Amino acid sequence: MIIDTHPFTVNEKGHLEIGGLDTLDLAKKYGTPLYVYDVALIRNNARSFVQAFTDTGIKGKVAYASKAFSSIAMLQVAKQEGLCLDVISEGELYTALQADFPTERIHMHGNNKSLEEIRMAVDYEIGCIVIDNFHDIDLLEEVLAEKQKQMDVLIRVTPGVESKTHQYIMTGNEDSKFGFDLQNGQAEQAFKRLYEHQRIRFQGLHCHIGSQIFETSGFQVATDLLFSELEKWNNKYQYQPNVLNLGGGFGIRYTKDDQPLPLDNYIKSMADAVQAHVQKLSMKMPEIWIEPGRSIVGNAGITLYTIGSNKQIPGIREYYSIDGGMADNIRPALYNAGYEAVIANHPKKPIVKEVSIAGKCCESGDMLIWDLPVPEINSGDVLAVFSTGAYSYSMASHYNRLPNAAVVFVENGRDQLVVRRETYQDVVRNDLSYE
Numbered sequence: 282m283i284i285d286t287h288p289f290t291v292n293e294k295g296h297l298e299i300g301g302l303d304t305l306d307l308a309k310k311y312g313t314p315l316y317v318y319d320v321a322l323i324r325n326n327a328r329s330f331v332q333a334f335t336d337t338g339i340k341g342k343v344a345y346a347s348k349a350f351s352s353i354a355m356l357q358v359a360k361q362e363g364l365c366l367d368v369i370s371e372g373e374l375y376t377a378l379q380a381d382f383p384t385e386r387i388h389m390h391g392n393n394k395s396l397e398e399i400r401m402a403v404d405y406e407i408g409c410i411v412i413d414n415f416h417d418i419d420l421l422e423e424v425l426a427e428k429q430k431q432m433d434v435l436i437r438v439t440p441g442v443e444s445k446t447h448q449y450i451m452t453g454n455e456d457s458k459f460g461f462d463l464q465n466g467q468a469e470q471a472f473k474r475l476y477e478h479q480r481i482r483f484q485g486l487h488c489h490i491g492s493q494i495f496e497t498s499g500f501q502v503a504t505d506l507l508f509s510e511l512e513k514w515n516n517k518y519q520y521q522p523n524v525l526n527l528g529g530g531f532g533i534r535y536t537k538d539d540q541p542l543p544l545d546n547y548i549k550s551m552a553d554a555v556q557a558h559v560q561k562l563s564m565k566m567p568e569i570w571i572e573p574g575r576s577i578v579g580n581a582g583i584t585l586y587t588i589g590s591n592k593q594i595p596g597i598r599e600y601y602s603i604d605g606g607m608a609d610n611i612r613p614a615l616y617n618a619g620y621e622a623v624i625a626n627h628p629k630k631p632i633v634k635e636v637s638i639a640g641k642c643c644e645s646g647d648m649l650i651w652d653l654p655v656p657e658i659n660s661g662d663v664l665a666v667f668s669t670g671a672y673s674y675s676m677a678s679h680y681n682r683l684p685n686a687a688v689v690f691v692e693n694g695r696d697q698l699v700v701r702r703e704t705y706q707d708v709v710r711n712d713l714s715y716e
């Protein structure tokens with residue numbers, strides 16, 4: 282039995298299953314809160330993108346945006362699937378190195394890369410650095426001269442496209458901290474510093490218009506804007522790019538308000554848009570790179586919680602509190618993000634009421650789900666929240682000194698702990714006493 286629109290089943294005991302395993306058994310074995318990933322779903326998502334490139338016949342690269350969920354095990358899966366990797370910090374790069382990720386498949390982002398981050402990228406000879414600003418160029422020049430090395434780069438441009446998404450996750454509009462502005466000539470200035478540089482192999486342009494996007498039109502408009510710039514550069518400097526990286530941002534289903542497109546639609550529409558421009562301008566076809574994060578891991582992950590206290594305010598609201606909340610999933614508090622959830626011990630029982638699911642942090646805004654339709658519900662029940670695979674574990678905090686939850690992977694009927702639950706010793710491990 283499939284749980285409505287989320288890719289999970291219910292077993293003969295009437296319990297929610299993930300990857301063929303009983304979620305109650307997992308909750309019992311590993312405790313809650315617990316992040317659980319169905320690795321087969323992660324692989325399917327990755328393969329949909331890779332297959333879409335094969336189908337279009339266009340050379341492409343799929344770089345998993347590791348900010349969505351970075352851990353050694355996850356990056357091992359990305360490596361097995363032949364993906365490239367997008368990292369945006371020394372910490373993400375370090376994790377990739379620990380996962381033995383092939384460095385030539387790593388791309389580094391960041392709007393404030395430090396000298397150390399750039400040195401590390403150059404030392405490990407990563408595949409490409411995405412230059413975000415003039416400061417990046419200065420630092421990279423310094424490091425390449427110091428190390429007598431070369432580096433492939435893309436420049437990130439902000440095309441001035443406003444994607445329909447939450448303001449905080451919108452990145453391609455003009456008023457953004459990311460990238461060089463296309464409209465005011467900054468991008469061309471950066472290009473002029475780079476394209477004939479001795480140590481820099483300038484490969485092309487990058488843009489990322491935002492996150493949780495459900496339409497292909499934003500990518501088409503961004504492509505149009507990139508090509509209006511590239512046409513100029515071709516005429517003025519006889520320059521044609523090897524690579525166009527159109528970023529990530531492909532939307533997934535959190536709630537019924539979200540209607541995700543099949544993942545290959547995005548690739549086909551990007552390929553059509555790029556091909557049309559290339560033909561019109563008689564330019565060579567560049568490789569198309571993408572950087573999906575959420576759409577690779579988002580729907581593959583669920584979070585299990587144990588329900589504890591209950592508060593009823595007659596005529597107003599009924600609260601149930603769980604043993605986690607904003608410390609393991611900040612998205613509702615940060616973006617007002619919606620989620621769907623079921624009671625894992627009886628997900629198919631008839632709905633009898635609507636309740637609000639509160640986290641355990643000392644913060645009124647620590648609400649996981651405001652209006653959740655539920656069957657009869659009791660303290661001790663296990664709540665399974667869907668689509669928590671992206672930007673939950675990776676954005677976790679220690680607020681109220683809550684230890685970070687564990688992560689379990691399930692695949693082929695087997696469960697494996699891939700991130701240990703933190704202990705209280707872990708929480709205080711860097712604290713020093715003051716005398």
Ligand SMILES: Cc1ncc(COP(=O)(O)O)c(C=O)c1O
Nearest residue numbers: 346489492529530572573574575
């Ligand atoms: C530059 C860049 N690439 C890729 C991503 C991944 O986005 P998503 O997880 O929405 O696919 C982001 C995040 O929005 C980003 O900023």
Ligand SMILES: N[C@@H](CCCC[NH3+])C(=O)O
Nearest residue numbers: 348450452492612671672
């Ligand atoms: N962290 C955000 C998206 C931003 C992605 C990075 N640019 C989210 O949870 O939706």
